[in-house]
Amino acid sequence: MNAEIIAVGTEILLGDIVNTNAQYISRELANLGINVYKQEVVGDNEERVLESFKNAFENSDIIITTGGLGPTPDDLTKEMAAKYFNKELVLHKESYENLKKFFDKGGRELVGSNEKQVYFPKDAIVLKNDHGTAPGAIIEGDNGKKIVVLPGPPREMKPMFDNYVVPYLKQFTDSVLVSKVLRTFGIGESRMAEVVNDLIVNQTNPTVAPYAKDIEAILRITAKAKNEKEAEELIKPVEKEIRRRLEEYIYGEGETSLENVVGELLVKKGIKIATAESCTGGMVAEKLINYPGISESFLEGAVTYSNEAKMKRLGVKKETLDKYGAVSKETAREMAEGIAKAAGADLGVSTTGIAGPGGGTAEKPVGLVYIGVYYKGSCLVKEFNFTGDRNRVRVRTTMSALDLVRRTIKE
């Protein structure tokens, strides 16, 4: 089965945004064993969109579009799909009720232009949008061809694709691809690939593929089999071998995140945590609090960017700051211990560093960071030298702090 992915949006042709949706959908289709013949981006223009549909169906059985489902006249993907298949647009009651509820909740009136979002080609399978107002749809033509229209924003498109489109597409594939994802932190993608290179090169079923995502390195094991159970059996021994080589770095598997894993560990073990942040400026606390159950464990966070705040809030000594500076092993130690004691927490984690772009010296360059973890009366401080811009340094520091907490409490 061939598929073509068409993004509809003049803003992509103007270079305003990167078309990350195409990558996401391509990878998911590959997992389903569906061949992507082409990716395309076309402007918000009736003729061009129709022309793209026509051309794509010369080689493909299914078109998946992203974008152009919104309330403005520029949004015309659904309309062109209807036109291509010669179907009229009809109001979808359930979607209308959902949209109305959404507007009522926000205290706003549902105006005409918004109603456009809940009209669909007759007989279309409407796909609920769990993260926005524009539902998607699967439109099946009399000629056996199909157009799946999805919203443009990735946070709306991805769950819709996973929850509603993947189950639909499965009927067209006679084998299943099952993937298992192992997530690592603290080892680069290329180093990780080296360690398991023989598996990457020699394995054909399952395959082993490394990839980098933000600042973590991920290994995906993918098996092809008649059913899920067989695929899982194929994966097992390979996973075991990978874990033997990389166990230290693997923090989780599947759809999770370092902050979720740390949040779960903290709550499960009943450990109370407090944070003291300088260069990360609240990002460590913010990540932890992203874990819904964290209120049982998170006591308090202090963002102490200035020296005054470090002394006043955390009890960092003036002599320490004078002698070693704010970015030092000693300050990180006093910060971690200081917040743990001030908050009455079991564990205190601290960050201090030079995120840049200014503030670096020959002795203490931009990217120098100290992370402290105080736990059960002793304090571990680690030094890092990160590369990248201000935001990158702060994100790396945050993730490294979470990983250090994970390693400290995992036993």
Add this chain to the structure above:
Amino acid sequence: MNAEIIAVGTEILLGDIVNTNAQYISRELANLGINVYKQEVVGDNEERVLESFKNAFENSDIIITTGGLGPTPDDLTKEMAAKYFNKELVLHKESYENLKKFFDKGGRELVGSNEKQVYFPKDAIVLKNDHGTAPGAIIEGDNGKKIVVLPGPPREMKPMFDNYVVPYLKQFTDSVLVSKVLRTFGIGESRMAEVVNDLIVNQTNPTVAPYAKDIEAILRITAKAKNEKEAEELIKPVEKEIRRRLEEYIYGEGETSLENVVGELLVKKGIKIATAESCTGGMVAEKLINYPGISESFLEGAVTYSNEAKMKRLGVKKETLDKYGAVSKETAREMAEGIAKAAGADLGVSTTGIAGPGGGTAEKPVGLVYIGVYYKGSCLVKEFNFTGDRNRVRVRTTMSALDLVRRTIKE
């Protein structure tokens, strides 16, 4: 002049990498006043690449390709361009010498497959690769059509495009496109589009286009003229009219962000700020600290997720928490005032709310948020009802808090 951007690479169709090159080239072409008709990704397959060239030239005068210039048999972009224009491939001496030097330097022998990289269609303009081994080329057909072939890795492609392709393209443009972006917050994309709908529909030069990015709504005014100055003159009256209607919501223009605008305002006015966060868990502080100059203004942040921390750190009264709850106007007020006084700041900003997924009640549903801003002795508290998942509610709360600070101090 119309252009089409074609990425050649099966790895993109498999979803292994995101096609960021298309965005880069699109934006640069827009700046040159060259219209991008389509972006496309095609696999490493002779027929399909030729077919794409043929189709693209039906609407476009120039094709810009990325990828497929390397030494392997899969790399076939240049070869297909030669075939399309019916030109033979000849060795380019200068490129050969450069390649040989590169291999000598690495102590390696130049083997046959690598020589493939320095063969080009006859009469092609060869583009030096300052960051890799595969040069690019501009190939002009007898029919006036042009194919520009560029390497796939962005760090090779970008400088080649800037240094050699842009100067070449300038001869074909007698006009420039100048865009001005106005960024708004606090008004949805559809509501904003309604307010300026007559301008969107009736304006042709400049054009006015709305779009949504994360949780802000953006308006782009784009004028076409002989030179930049003329284009700017065309933009002025339209911008003035838009500002007249939307002034309250416009927080900045061009490449900026709400946190940068707030950071700049704080530093420029010498206002000292402190933050007290519950549901946002440090995100407000984290955003502010993303602004590099903020250390002059940011005194301290408190992440007080628990009631104990709210009382201990911020002096929120037990009676207030008992009577009104942690998520209430009254608590938000005491938090904002409490952190301002504890930190000795001019301005204190607080957030408290129910981010979900749990914790909601009929009276206080998920998404209910209070934001407080204490400034110069008085405190403003606003109530919000946000929709979306936990992260969305937290991001919206954070951005709304920054916007409330902006509105408070902008006069």
